[in-house]
């Protein structure tokens with residue numbers, strides 16, 4: 001009943017949203033990952049992106065002007081990880097704040113609130129436990145240009161991770177998935193990246209080695225942005241992420 005009522009209100013708001021399919025297509029055209037989704041799946045991506053905009057508040061920070069095209073692109077990047085899981089996986093928080101570029105946060109002060117920091121590329125994004133996701137538009141745009149990098153997917157992966165026992169690198173796994181296997185695969189991947197990093201040839205952003213939560217977020221970025229590469233370098237990890245996200249972006 002609650003779901004039915006929610007759906008009804010959402011559909012009404014959706015009908016009043018001043019954006020259409022053509023605008024959406026134009027907005028996502030600059031993001032290569034979007035071309036992967038075709039037919040009915042693409043229709044669903046469009047629908048979920050609009051529902052994301054209805055459910056969440058996208059606010060701009062520091063005087064930045066967020067336009068419809070930007071909002072559509074951000075919403076689409078945000079829903080790609082939950083396309084096969086459902087938008088309810090993002091329940092419990094409401095706000096996405098977008099700054100024009102990198103932003104500065106007084107970090108020591110934030111830890112007590114459960115903030116996940118992005119040190120190193122510190123100021124590109126943040127995700128708060130039950131709080132807002134904070135993003136930089138400059139970094140969102142870089143997703144199109146830089147292989148394997150996507151700050152929106154990174155922060156939203158933190159949100160999924162936080163659904164089970166805080167940000168620890170393990171989101172709630174589906175029935176049939178094996179938590180021990182997940183831990184084992186991620187541990188091996190961590191060690192492999194550590195060796196590769198020491199040899200000066202990291203195959204993933206070494207920022208992943210900050211902690212298990214960052215490893216999951218960085219691996220998730222790579223899973224959606226450069227899945228062929230991830231499957232080649234870490235096939236077992238790719239498989240675990242495919243089981244969790246219920247998608248096989250490498251084909």
Ligand SMILES: [Zn+2]
Nearest residue numbers: 117118214217
């Ligand atoms: Zn992070």
